[in-house]
Amino acid sequence: MATETLLVGLGLIAAGMAGATAFLVRSAAEAQRRARSWVALYLLAMMGEMWVGVIVYLRAPSIGSLVAGLAVSGVLMVATVAPLLGALLRARGAPGSGLGEGIAAPYLGPGLAVLLAALVLVSEFLMSWGLLLAQGVPAVSGGWLAVFVGTINSPWFVFTMAAEMFLTAALLWRLLPRAILTVLLLQAAIMVFTPTALGGTTWSPLAIYASSALMIGLFVFLFEYLYRYRQLSAPFGDYLVELVAVYGLMMAGLFVWQYFGDATAFAVAIVLEMVVVFAAVSRPSRFRDAPSTPWQLRPAWTFALLSGVFVAEVCMGAVLSVQLDPAAYLGGFPFLPLAGPAGTIALNALSNGFWFFATAAGSSWFLIMMGLEMGALVVFKFRETKNLENRVRLGLMMGCYAAFAVFYPSLYFALLYPNQPNPSTVPFLGWPMGIGSYPLAVGVFGAVLLTYVITGALVALFGRRVVCAVFCTAPMMYLGTTIDSMKSFNRSSPIARKYLSSRFSSAYSITLGLVMVALVGTSVLSYLDSIGALSVYIQGTDPSVFFFIASFSVGWYVLFVAIPYAGNYNCVTMGWCYTGVIAQAFQKIGAFKLKVRDKQVCKDCPTLDCAKGCPVGLTDMVGHFRQTGEFRSTKCCGVGDCIEDCPYDNLYISDIRHTVRRWLGRAETRPRRTGAPTPGPRAVAASFVGASPGALAEGAVLLPMAGSRVAVARPQVP
Ligand code: SF4
Numbered sequence: 001m002a003t004e005t006l007l008v009g010l011g012l013i014a015a016g017m018a019g020a021t022a023f024l025v026r027s028a029a030e031a032q033r034r035a036r037s038w039v040a041l042y043l044l045a046m047m048g049e050m051w052v053g054v055i056v057y058l059r060a061p062s063i064g065s066l067v068a069g070l071a072v073s074g075v076l077m078v079a080t081v082a083p084l085l086g087a088l089l090r091a092r093g094a095p096g097s098g099l100g101e102g103i104a105a106p107y108l109g110p111g112l113a114v115l116l117a118a119l120v121l122v123s124e125f126l127m128s129w130g131l132l133l134a135q136g137v138p139a140v141s142g143g144w145l146a147v148f149v150g151t152i153n154s155p156w157f158v159f160t161m162a163a164e165m166f167l168t169a170a171l172l173w174r175l176l177p178r179a180i181l182t183v184l185l186l187q188a189a190i191m192v193f194t195p196t197a198l199g200g201t202t203w204s205p206l207a208i209y210a211s212s213a214l215m216i217g218l219f220v221f222l223f224e225y226l227y228r229y230r231q232l233s234a235p236f237g238d239y240l241v242e243l244v245a246v247y248g249l250m251m252a253g254l255f256v257w258q259y260f261g262d263a264t265a266f267a268v269a270i271v272l273e274m275v276v277v278f279a280a281v282s283r284p285s286r287f288r289d290a291p292s293t294p295w296q297l298r299p300a301w302t303f304a305l306l307s308g309v310f311v312a313e314v315c316m317g318a319v320l321s322v323q324l325d326p327a328a329y330l331g332g333f334p335f336l337p338l339a340g341p342a343g344t345i346a347l348n349a350l351s352n353g354f355w356f357f358a359t360a361a362g363s364s365w366f367l368i369m370m371g372l373e374m375g376a377l378v379v380f381k382f383r384e385t386k387n388l389e390n391r392v393r394l395g396l397m398m399g400c401y402a403a404f405a406v407f408y409p410s411l412y413f414a415l416l417y418p419n420q421p422n423p424s425t426v427p428f429l430g431w432p433m434g435i436g437s438y439p440l441a442v443g444v445f446g447a448v449l450l451t452y453v454i455t456g457a458l459v460a461l462f463g464r465r466v467v468c469a470v471f472c473t474a475p476m477m478y479l480g481t482t483i484d485s486m487k488s489f490n491r492s493s494p495i496a497r498k499y500l501s502s503r504f505s506s507a508y509s510i511t512l513g514l515v516m517v518a519l520v521g522t523s524v525l526s527y528l529d530s531i532g533a534l535s536v537y538i539q540g541t542d543p544s545v546f547f548f549i550a551s552f553s554v555g556w557y558v559l560f561v562a563i564p565y566a567g568n569y570n571c572v573t574m575g576w577c578y579t580g581v582i583a584q585a586f587q588k589i590g591a592f593k594l595k596v597r598d599k600q601v602c603k604d605c606p607t608l609d610c611a612k613g614c615p616v617g618l619t620d621m622v623g624h625f626r627q628t629g630e631f632r633s634t635k636c637c638g639v640g641d642c643i644e645d646c647p648y649d650n651l652y653i654s655d656i657r658h659t660v661r662r663w664l665g666r667a668e669t670r671p672r673r674t675g676a677p678t679p680g681p682r683a684v685a686a687s688f689v690g691a692s693p694g695a696l697a698e699g700a701v702l703l704p705m706a707g708s709r710v711a712v713a714r715p716q717v718p
């Protein structure tokens with residue numbers, strides 16, 4: 001009973017601190033007089049100083065420590081008054097001094113905002129430390145690091161911080177833009193579900209699932225926001241990048257806590273998040289006042305955002321895997337000791353990083369999580385897709401992801417063969433693997449050959465879209481609203497521009513050649529290993545399997561976050577995916593092509609939206625439409641954005657179905673809709689906010705003919 005009463009009392013103190021802190025943050029944020037800002041900062045400092053005295057007493061309660069505590073707090077408070085008075089006197093008579101008239105804009109500058117965040121943090125830290133001492137928790141009586149980690153991860157700190165974030169959002173809701181408020185509220189909810197706060201076998205798993213789900217929700221919200229509002233102010237952009245970087249560190253810290261039992265990195269992430277939050281929300285006006293720019297013209301910013309989100313997701317995948325399936329996940333991670341000479345440590349760290357990344361990115365839970373997140377963006381895209389064939393393809397793509405990335409490898413295979421290794425670690429002669437060495441390859445040779453024949457036949461009949469826009473997991477990641485809109489980088493990035501158009505540039509041929517040599521080389525090695533002629537393994541892994549893992553569990557994701565430089569759908573545009581290259585070969589002999597209903601419409605077309613909308617950068621399609629009325633490219637993977645974006649409904653995909661109709665003497669397809677052109681909703685022109693499609697077509701964007709470069713429109717932002 002006494003303990004419960006104590007807890008209620010301490011809880012009321014924490015609630016009072018949270019309310020007072022949020023009120024002072026708002027006061028400082030709104031202040032248009034120096035005096036008010038400084039007084040708010042002073043009161044925040046005083047709250048921390050008060051707790052210093054409490055801690056001095058509680059660390060060794062006695063009359064002596066009580067006197068010492070009161071003395072220390074008193075001295076600190078008096079000492080803090082001096083700079084406050086000095087600042088006020090120095091500012092006397094200046095606009096906004098507090099003695100004269102106020103200033104129009106809030107007073108708090110960047111330096112003072114960071115000071116405010118630091119004061120909030122320190123006073124909350126001291127309060128939590130004090131409450132833990134009052135509770136008699138031994139963990140915070142050790143060394144300084146133990147005090148830091150134990151206090152930050154304590155329920156007093158994280159729940160009070162979460163309450164402060166909720167209250168600050170409520171108090172500043174008139175001043176903060178709606179998007180920031182949403183982000184702040186989601187952050188506060190994530191903070192509530194801090195797995196380290198209460199520990200235990202119920203809270204930690206619950207908190208891990210809830211915080212992961214909320215973080216996925218936050219990322220979906222951010223991505224969709226970026227898609228709908230292509231421009232954002234620099235302060236908001238900076239805030240988002242800082243936030244996702246902190247979340248990356250937080251999820252990595254959570255993994256370290258699970259794996260090694262050390263919560264230091266997680267505590268550091270919490271502290272950084274608080275600094276980011278309070279330094280930002282204490283200056284709400286700058287979110288509204290700063291000019292906005294299109295993020296599609298800021299590759300470095302986009303790269304930073306994607307990287308932060310991705311690191312958080314990979315670590316979240318690892319955390320969920322350890323939580324849900326520790327035996328399978330921890331056994332699949334060959335951790336090398338970080339000891340010995342510097343060179344050995346560096347190599348072992350590199351190997352650990354590679355395998356951590358590969359294992360996490362290949363795990364079921366990572367794929368499920370990415371499926372939910374990227375799938376949500378695909379659903380948004382589905383809702384604005386008009387063309388029936390495109391809608392069917394998007395539906396099939398989502399179904400295939402659920403079946404082939406989640407159900408079959410993670411559920412079906414595991415249930416059917418509980419004692420077999422993960423299928424992705426078994427080399428065999430298969431579409432993605434090359435020639436494998438494992439005896440299983442011989443056993444399933446017939447079945448695997450059949451998959452080649454069936455997939456190849458489907459590609460020949462319906463185009464490589466069967467593989468590259470339906471079966472493969474990659475299109476789920478590429479084709480959701482926001483990531484799809486990053487195809488603008490295919491035209492603006494100097495690297496991505498080398499791979500534009502349907503022709504095989506030297507860069508493309510070199511990439512493709514290297515990949516195919518590596519595929520054949522590792523496959524031959526694998527085969528020679530299997531017959532005992534050689535014994536070549538890469539870190540104990542079959543060479544063809546290692547190449548597969550390096551390509552699809554590591555390389556693919558690295559190039560995914562590098563979209564702002566390498567362009568969207570870069571596995572296709574650069575030709576580095578051997579699966580896509582094999583599909584490409586079948587497309588070469590197949591019936592698949594793009595056709596127009598009326599060549600003259602293309603000749604008169606001022607928009608060229610089809611080419612702008614192509615996610616694999618086939619910018620030369622218009623020239624072919626105008627000359628021959630059709631376009632064949634082995635790079636085309638049938639996504640259909642060109643069809644969606646053509647304002648004249650003049651375009652369709654022709655495959656075996658249309659060929660058969662032609663053989664039967666029937667019309668290949670329905671006639672073109674007549675009437676006024678309807679601009680495609682996802683035309684790249686529209687992605688550059690501030691530039692009308694017409695303005696782009698008039699000369700800003702030039703489609704390359706005969707290998708000329710594409711000039712990118714850069715609209716002036718007012
Ligand atoms: S090129 Fe490869 S990774 Fe890209 S969509 Fe096609 S099969 Fe998938």
Ligand code: SF4
Binds near residue numbers: 608
């Ligand atoms: S947007 Fe339509 S009409 Fe214009 S060139 Fe492309 S296919 Fe032809």
